[in-house]
Amino acid sequence: xxxxxxxIVGARPQFIKSAPVSRAxxxxxxxxxxxxxxxxxxxxxxxxxxxxxxxxxPYAILECGGLQRDAMIDKxxxxxxxxxxxxxxxxxxxxGDTNSTLAGALAAVKEGVPIIHVEAGLRSFNDExxxxxxxxxxxxxxxxxxxxxVAADRNIEDExxxxxxxxxxxxxxxxxxxxxFSPFARHRKAMGALEWFQKPFALATLHRMENxxxxxxxxxxxxxLNELHLHGIPVWMPLHPSTRNEVEKAGVExxxxxxxxxxxLEMLWVIQQCAIVITDSGGLQKEAYFLxxxxxxxxxxxxxxxxxxxxxxxxxPLGSTEPLxxxxxxxxxxxxAEETPYGRGDAAIQIAQFLLEQGS
Numbered sequence: 001x002x003x004x005x006x007x008i009v010g011a012r013p014q015f016i017k018s019a020p021v022s023r024a025x026x027x028x029x030x031x032x033x034x035x036x037x038x039x040x041x042x043x044x045x046x047x048x049x050x051x052x053x054x055x056x057x058p059y060a061i062l063e064c065g066g067l068q069r070d071a072m073i074d075k076x077x078x079x080x081x082x083x084x085x086x087x088x089x090x091x092x093x094x095x096g097d098t099n100s101t102l103a104g105a106l107a108a109v110k111e112g113v114p115i116i117h118v119e120a121g122l123r124s125f126n127d128e129x130x131x132x133x134x135x136x137x138x139x140x141x142x143x144x145x146x147x148x149x150v151a152a153d154r155n156i157e158d159e160x161x162x163x164x165x166x167x168x169x170x171x172x173x174x175x176x177x178x179x180x181f182s183p184f185a186r187h188r189k190a191m192g193a194l195e196w197f198q199k200p201f202a203l204a205t206l207h208r209m210e211n212x213x214x215x216x217x218x219x220x221x222x223x224x225l226n227e228l229h230l231h232g233i234p235v236w237m238p239l240h241p242s243t244r245n246e247v248e249k250a251g252v253e254x255x256x257x258x259x260x261x262x263x264x265l266e267m268l269w270v271i272q273q274c275a276i277v278i279t280d281s282g283g284l285q286k287e288a289y290f291l292x293x294x295x296x297x298x299x300x301x302x303x304x305x306x307x308x309x310x311x312x313x314x315x316x317p318l319g320s321t322e323p324l325x326x327x328x329x330x331x332x333x334x335x336x337a338e339e340t341p342y343g344r345g346d347a348a349i350q351i352a353q354f355l356l357e358q359g360s
Contacts, residue, residue, distance in 0.1 A: 003359045004031045006089040006113075008080070010039030010064070010100030013174075013283040015049035016264055017095045017118065020176035020348035022056050028352040033059040033087050037076050037100040040065065048263040053181070059083070069099055069130055076103035077110065084111040090359065091116050094138060095173075097131040097282075097303075105141045118173060118351065120145035121152025122282075122303040128210060131282075135303075144358075146351055148172035148342050151305050170350040171343015174283055178268070178290040179345045185269035191259050192236070200233050202328065203274040204256070205281050207240040211298060215250045217318055221298055222252045224316070224324040225278070229256035232325030233275060238262045276328055278316075285313055286342065294331045296324070310337035 005025065009018050018034070025032045036050075036058040049055070062079045064072050076099070084092065084107060092108035093116040094101045101117075108115045120139050124132050139145060139156065145167045147153050153169055156162060187194060204225055212218050229235040235256035239247070247254060262270070267284075268291070271277060277288035280298040288295040289312050300317040307313035311334065316327060 002029055002031045003091075003355055004033070004087065004089040005091050005093050005116075005355070006059075006084060006087050007032055007034045007093045008037065008100055008104030009034060009095065010037030010076075011096075011098045012040055012049060012264075013281075014095040014098065014100065015053060015055060016177050016283065017173045019053040019055055020173050020180055021093075021118065021351055023180075024348035024352040026056075028356055030352060030355060032056060033089065035059055035080065035083060035104075036061045037079075037103065038062045038064045039072065039076075039098060039100045052263050052265050053177075059087070064100075072099045073103040073106070076100060077107045080104065080107035081111055084108065084113055089113060091144070091355070093118065094142075095119055097122065097135040097138070099130070099134065101138050102134040105138045109141055114143040115141055116144045116146065116355075117142040118146045119148055119152075120167075121147040121149075121154075121156045123155045124299075124301045124303040126301050130209070144168065144354075146170050146347070146354075148347070149306055150341070168350075168354055169343075170354075171345070171347040172286060173347045173351075174286050175290055175342050175345045176348045177264075178287055181265060182268050182272070182291065184265055185272055186265050187269050188262075188266055191238075191262060191266060191270070192257065196236075196257070197270070197273045200275040201273075202228060202233055202235045202276050202278050203270050204235050204237040204278040205240070205284055206237065206279070206298065207243050208280040208299065211280050212243050212246045218246055218250055219252055220318060221280075222247065222254060224298075224320075226253070226255040228278070228324040228328060231323070232328050235278070236270070236274075238267070238270075276332060278324070278328075289313070289336075290342075292336055294334070294336060296327060296331065306339075306341035310339050310341070312337050 034056045064076050094104040095118045105115050147169045239258045271291045277295045295313045
């Protein structure tokens with residue numbers, strides 16, 4: 001009997017992380033059922049990723065977007081439980097640190113199904129971030145912890161979660177995805193004229209709640225990006241729908257270039273073209289490094305500590321007095337480290353092989 005896996009996804013980073021895993025499962029003969037929670041319910045933020053990454057057609061799509069955290073988690077759990085009971089999988093697999101991650105784990109616990117957490121062990125040590133609580137609770141509930149780095153292993157060990165779970169360091173499935181899809185990176189007209197991208201520019205993104213849901217913090221972040229655009233190098237930002245709403249509500253003036261959200265292949269193309277990445281996204285910090293670009297993170301801390309340790313990534317905390325343009329110039333004058341702290345790009349194959357061995 002083949003292994004049956006129920007995979008829970010709901011947000012852009014999870015679609016990307018799941019693509020190489022789904023392909024590895026298919027190649028290994030593992031039967032996978034995918035449920036999309038609808039956490040990212042804007043078609044530009046979800047449907048496009050399923051299409052261009054050739055993800056499996058979802059077994060079910062839930063309508064859980066637009067809710068506050070607790071209400072969203074409660075609804076996802078309630079909607080998932082009968083689906084889990086119907087499929088009767090050997091494992092429920094969740095990725096990363098979103099509300100969908102924790103909700104998938106909680107629903108699995110209630111149905112008595114073991115949990116696999118891919119990208120386990122990450123910690124920012126910032127209790128204000130809902131993602132931090134999602135990570136910690138999911139790790140505590142999970143039976144198999146697939147970690148992306150040695151630092152993640154250390155966090156699990158330091159918290160005393162083991163030895164009741166299996167910890168397996170496989171590397172980062174986002175590294176797999178970048179290697180798999182970067183040859184197909186592309187530009188499209190909605191992003192702007194091709195000529196615009198032929199000069200040095202900064203790719204910027206901003207979407208974390210701690211940045212965009214507080215008016216003064218949002219103004220500070222936008223102001224720093226305006227300063228870079230006017231006094232350093234041009235800035236281009238695909239505006240996340242929720243960020244656009246908050247910018248309009250706050251009446252913040254944006255001096256730099258913006259576009260609608262872009263798909264994964266378009267984002268890979270922009271990373272390839274840009275001089276530097278400036279973001280508060282966890283995934284984009286790594287994608288920048290995988291594509292050999294420096295990164296400045298618009299947060300006070302990051303869960304991807306390895307990139308800070310090797311100076312491929314620097315933080316730009318709130319209240320920083322150093323102009324962003326100065327920090328960009330300093331980074332661009334430094335060579336990028338050659339270390340590869342996130343595996344060899346075969347994390348998905350290792351995950352599939354481990355599960356086959358467990359089931360044999």
